[in-house]
Amino acid sequence: MRYEGPIYRPPSEADSLLIQATVGCPHNRCTFCMVYKKGLRFKVRPASEIIEDLNAARAQLGDWSGTIFFPAGNTIAAPTNILVEVFSAARQIFPKVKRMTVYGSAQYVIEKQEAGLRRLAEAGLTRIHLGLESGHDDVLSEIKKGVDRAGQIEAGRLLNKTGIENSVYIILGIAGKALSREHAAATASALNQIAPQYVRLRTFVPKTNTILLRKVKKGDFIMAGPHEVLRETKTLLENLTSSTSLRSDHYTNYINLEGELPMDKQRLLQEIDHALKRDKSTFRPFFIGNQ
Secondary structure (H helix, E strand, O other): OOOOOOOOOOHHHOOOEEOOOEEOOOOOOOOOOOOOOOOOOOEEOOHHHHHHHHHHHHHHHOOOOOEEEOOOOOHHHOOHHHHHHHHHHHHHHOOOOOEEEEEEOHHHHHHHHHHHHHHHHHHOOOEEEEEEEOOOHHHHHHOOOOOOHHHHHHHHHHHHHHOOEEEEEEEEOOOOOOOHHHHHHHHHHHHHHHOOOEEEEEEOOOEOOOHHHHHHHHOOOOOOOHHHHHHHHHHHHHHOOOOEEEEOOOOOOOOOOOEEEOOOHHHHHHHHHHHHOOOHHHOOOOOOEOO
8 A cells, every 4th residue: 555645534533444536635725724835736546556556455364344434634535536446446355344434625625516426326425524623714715724614504405405424623713813703603513414324623832834833823813721711612512503512623623522513512511511510731732743
């Protein structure tokens, strides 16, 4: 199996077989992300090479019955025909595979349109890890996400319509102090319209060699502290009415919140209230990320 450039996968894919389908990210403009800024330009690996790697994995693992994740940063942007060929081959090579997943941003999900997404679902794609980050248009514009709130909602609805699971990522604190509450409320409102199967929480950490870190250092972006991020999280949960699985499986978060909504909402809100009573010195310290 061959890998090129930075290879990242979601924590929930820790036990997945990693078969690289694309290199880099076609957008690569988000102000908070450092992963592909100095890496190789986005490209799609030939289907024949990807299938060779799948066969190499079969030779090593036998009849793999786990899950497969196809890096890199925005694999859903690859041509539909290539993805269909790869997912179909993966199912033939590993007939017992439980799940096949990719990263994908809303604008590239929309480009597939309903017909393309249905083809991918039929070929075996079961889940897309989608970086929503925020449901607030001003925040999305400021972080150069490349898509607005309406586009995020459209992409989410397309996934639901075509039967592909949507694992959505939210960045707490990405609006700084200035728009913290507005970001939380607007994000909850967008999630209610999207109705994703999973909502995964991350907390903003400035990363090396990013525009947002430079703004933090200049004082142009005032970061939210632990208590402000927790209050932001509380606002998000209070306004979130959609049925979904909430996860906070990430090292950046101040507390771990996991549950099924709406069933576990009151318990989760109580956990936040309890954490708000803690002194800020008891939470993880400020740090600059390098990965």
